[in-house]
Amino acid sequence: MYMKNKLAINGGGKIVKYEAQAKFNWPIVDKKIEQAVIRQLYKTISIYNKSDIFEKFENLFCKYQKRKYALLFNSGTSAIHAMFVALNLKPGDEVICPVYTFYATVTPLLFTGAIPIFCDIDENGNINPYEIEKKITKKTKAVVITHMWGIPCQMDKILEICRKNRLVLLEDCSHAHGAEYKGKKLGSFGDLSAWSLQGQKILTGGEGGVLTTNNKEYYDRALLLGHYNKRCKQEISPDSPLYKFAVTGMGLKYRAHPLAVAIANEYLSRLDKWLAIKRIFAQRIIIRLKNYAAITLPQINNQKIKPSWYAFVFQYHENKTGVSINKFYQALKQEGLVEVDQPGSTCPLNLLPLFQKPAELFPIYRQYKFSYKKGEFPKAESFYNNAVKIPVWARVQDWPAMKLYIDGIEKVLININELK
Numbered sequence: 001m002y003m004k005n006k007l008a009i010n011g012g013g014k015i016v017k018y019e020a021q022a023k024f025n026w027p028i029v030d031k032k033i034e035q036a037v038i039r040q041l042y043k044t045i046s047i048y049n050k051s052d053i054f055e056k057f058e059n060l061f062c063k064y065q066k067r068k069y070a071l072l073f074n075s076g077t078s079a080i081h082a083m084f085v086a087l088n089l090k091p092g093d094e095v096i097c098p099v100y101t102f103y104a105t106v107t108p109l110l111f112t113g114a115i116p117i118f119c120d121i122d123e124n125g126n127i128n129p130y131e132i133e134k135k136i137t138k139k140t141k142a143v144v145i146t147h148m149w150g151i152p153c154q155m156d157k158i159l160e161i162c163r164k165n166r167l168v169l170l171e172d173c174s175h176a177h178g179a180e181y182k183g184k185k186l187g188s189f190g191d192l193s194a195w196s197l198q199g200q201k202i203l204t205g206g207e208g209g210v211l212t213t214n215n216k217e218y219y220d221r222a223l224l225l226g227h228y229n230k231r232c233k234q235e236i237s238p239d240s241p242l243y244k245f246a247v248t249g250m251g252l253k254y255r256a257h258p259l260a261v262a263i264a265n266e267y268l269s270r271l272d273k274w275l276a277i278k279r280i281f282a283q284r285i286i287i288r289l290k291n292y293a294a295i296t297l298p299q300i301n302n303q304k305i306k307p308s309w310y311a312f313v314f315q316y317h318e319n320k321t322g323v324s325i326n327k328f329y330q331a332l333k334q335e336g337l338v339e340v341d342q343p344g345s346t347c348p349l350n351l352l353p354l355f356q357k358p359a360e361l362f363p364i365y366r367q368y369k370f371s372y373k374k375g376e377f378p379k380a381e382s383f384y385n386n387a388v389k390i391p392v393w394a395r396v397q398d399w400p401a402m403k404l405y406i407d408g409i410e411k412v413l414i415n416i417n418e419l420k
């Protein structure tokens with residue numbers, strides 16, 4: 001069938017016959033979402049404390065994650081900011097960070113004056129635990145990790161390192177809603193964890209974020225950062241030394257929008273069903289494509305490791321085919337695979353001006369100097385340059401779309417010599 005066909009880029013028939021077949025429409029909006037928004041709209045669209053839809057979502061999320069405290073934010077970035085502020089970091093403290101992540105995993109740290117110490121990656125693009133160990137100094141206070149594209153980091157090793165060195169562990173789970181590592185949900189390993197609820201995310205409210213912890217002092221500090229007055233008065237104990245700041249908090253306002261939370265609340269009830277389908281689809285991708293030497297697929301070596309499959313990201317090797325990644329990518333697009341993507345802003349952070357010349361925007365780094373350069377993290381830079389990303393659909397009825405991507409990628413791989 002398609003295997004014998006000429007590639008579309010060379011004038012052959014396309015795998016995708018019309019564009020709508022291959023579109024990934026996310027989030028899924030339907031009557032139930034519409035009703036949830038309208039219901040909330042007539043109740044209230046500004047909530048000052050832990051009540052109404054905030055209370056409902058946070059309690060459900062605590063239960064889902066088996067954590068004591070959950071706190072909603074207006075974005076994942078704000079929730080990550082709160083994780084760093086919760087630690088009461090001082091200028092010059094060091095926090096070990098993944099070099100390959102979306103930048104908001106690290107950018108809020110710059111407001112504390114602490115120094116991000118980057119680590120190169122493992123085979124899946126996640127922070128490499130051995131690199132973490134190498135970078136620990138007397139100034140290291142914490143480790144932050146991101147489960148990239150929904151694939152769990154090497155948690156056994158990371159937990160061991162953090163325990164041994166008494167380091168606080170923070171998880172950025174923005175790609176990994178509902179993912180599991182050996183029977184435990186990601187986000188329940190860290191001392192603090194944060195999720196984005198932004199529009200592309202598996203669990204979304206359009207914009208939003210959420211933080212969890214089991215530690216009341218961390219929780220109180222996270223409240224003070226962005227949830228001043230009523231909520232701080234409601235939840236921080238009058239006996240706490242932090243209570244005197246309840247009216248102003250730290251002066252920022254990071255509250256979520258109730259309509260966003262109403263949406264996320266409805267989606268939370270669908271999350272596990274979606275993840276089950278995504279896992280079946282990802283398995284089918286792996287079975288069909290695992291034997292092509294031109295690509296390397298994510299390595300999941302234990303059945304108890306259950307990614308969320310936020311996206312399916314694989315590596316393409318120019319040196320094995322003699323065909324550039326750009327040509328490969330163009331050939332996929334010509335087959336009609338419109339959602340094939342080369343991640344752009346999610347890049348090794350040492351390539352970004354903010355981490356090369358931080359002092360120009362954050363004067364504190366004239367004193368606590370750090371500066372990264374291109375070429376310092378070869379594994380992450382290579383992973384980034386070779387990455388090809390496709391969506392993973394979440395509903396049974398979307399299998400035909402998912403299959404088109406598998407067929408299209410296989411067609412291009414089989415006929416790769418046509419691209420020379």
Ligand SMILES: Cc1ncc(COP(=O)(O)O)c(C=O)c1O
Pocket residue numbers: 075076077078080101102104105146172174175196197198207208209
């Ligand atoms: C890994 C990661 N961390 C943090 C964020 C920031 O979340 P938000 O856009 O909700 O601020 C994102 C968003 O794309 C992300 O992918």
